[in-house]
Amino acid sequence: MAAPLLLAPMAGISSLPFRRTMKECGAALVFTEMISANGLIRDGRKTVELLRSCADEKPLAIQLFGDDPQVLAAAAQLVGDQADLLDINLGCPVKKVVRAGAGSALLRNPQRVGQILAAVRRVFAGPLTIKIRSGWDQTHLNYMEIGQIAREEGVNAICLHPRSRSQNFGGTANWQQIAELKARLDIPVIGSGDLFHAADVLRMFTTTGCDAVMIARGAYGNPWIFEQAAALLQQQVPAPISTEQRWSVIRQHLRWHLAEFGEHKALIEMRKHLSWYAKGLPTATQFRGRLHDITSWPTLLDEAQNFFCSSPA
Numbered sequence: 001m002a003a004p005l006l007l008a009p010m011a012g013i014s015s016l017p018f019r020r021t022m023k024e025c026g027a028a029l030v031f032t033e034m035i036s037a038n039g040l041i042r043d044g045r046k047t048v049e050l051l052r053s054c055a056d057e058k059p060l061a062i063q064l065f066g067d068d069p070q071v072l073a074a075a076a077q078l079v080g081d082q083a084d085l086l087d088i089n090l091g092c093p094v095k096k097v098v099r100a101g102a103g104s105a106l107l108r109n110p111q112r113v114g115q116i117l118a119a120v121r122r123v124f125a126g127p128l129t130i131k132i133r134s135g136w137d138q139t140h141l142n143y144m145e146i147g148q149i150a151r152e153e154g155v156n157a158i159c160l161h162p163r164s165r166s167q168n169f170g171g172t173a174n175w176q177q178i179a180e181l182k183a184r185l186d187i188p189v190i191g192s193g194d195l196f197h198a199a200d201v202l203r204m205f206t207t208t209g210c211d212a213v214m215i216a217r218g219a220y221g222n223p224w225i226f227e228q229a230a231a232l233l234q235q236q237v238p239a240p241i242s243t244e245q246r247w248s249v250i251r252q253h254l255r256w257h258l259a260e261f262g263e264h265k266a267l268i269e270m271r272k273h274l275s276w277y278a279k280g281l282p283t284a285t286q287f288r289g290r291l292h293d294i295t296s297w298p299t300l301l302d303e304a305q306n307f308f309c310s311s312p313a
């Protein structure tokens with residue numbers, strides 16, 4: 001069985017080509033970025049685009065956000081056939097989302113959380129999870145209460161990113177809270193937060209007892225984190241990534257991006273990913289400078305090939 005290493009939902013990042021790349025490199029399950037339930041109901045074109053998928057990324061977890069139980073249930077019904085797992089976002093700290101009463105704003109309204117989960121559970125029979133932060137702020141840490149509610153409403157697993165909404169991404173994730181949730185809840189707990197290297201993944205499993213982990217920023221330019229972490233979990237030494245292997249993955253990522261978005265958008269998006277792939281390599285700064293000035297896809301390909309094929313493993 002594949003190691004329980006999941007690719008986290010990341011708005012603006014977890015596109016289909018990114019998810020395929022992570023899947024190819026060993027992610028057991030990939031999540032879409034959060035998708036607006038309201039947008040889906042209104043059939044917003046952009047929202048529907050976020051649901052584009054393909055066979056080789058399966059199984060696919062779809063994450064929804066919203067504030068209204070009936071709208072979320074209607075959205076769950078719409079995507080039910082496509083979702084191998086459905087996740088409800090109860091943790092997003094972004095102002096626009098919170099102002100609309102969704103994401104982490106719901107942590108302040110446990111009763112509403114119960115209503116949402118009951119409504120979604122009624123219409124979706126597959127695996128249902130929630131993803132939360134530890135609370136609204138440091139004086140309102142209610143991850144345990146939300147976890148209990150989720151369990152009572154038939155949620156199958158809960159993912160905790162143990163920072164409060166007010167912490168945003170500051171400080172460090174308090175993994176102790178993952179350990180506490182795992183110790184007190186009898187449904188699986190998925191840990192998230194500060195998994196930047198394969199060794200962090202091993203440490204999260206051993207220190208929290210969590211059932212699975214969700215990797216987010218640590219996958220930026222480093223899809224190999226999945227197989228390296230899987231090796232560590234099996235008490236093996238991770239194999240180094242050769243120059244050829246690295247270029248082969250990057251080239252595939254480029255191709256998938258082009259096929260999905262066309263030259264203009266793929267160029268803009270892949271500049272960001274290529275900058276991440278270059279991290280730690282000699283002359284990465286100069287390479288990033290050149291990327292910034294590139295305006296055509298063939299030039300981007302040439303630059304990337306020259307740089308990554310001539311950089312040491």
Ligand SMILES: Cc1cc2nc3c(=O)[nH]c(=O)nc-3n(C[C@H](O)[C@H](O)[C@H](O)COP(=O)(O)O)c2cc1C
Binds near residue numbers: 013092161193214
């Ligand atoms: C750019 C970005 C976008 C994110 N978008 C989402 C999202 O759509 N849904 C969600 O539940 N979490 C989202 N997150 C939170 C991550 O899934 C994860 O819980 C968080 O980054 C902590 O993990 P890390 O420290 O390993 O990055 C996002 C994080 C980042 C950095």
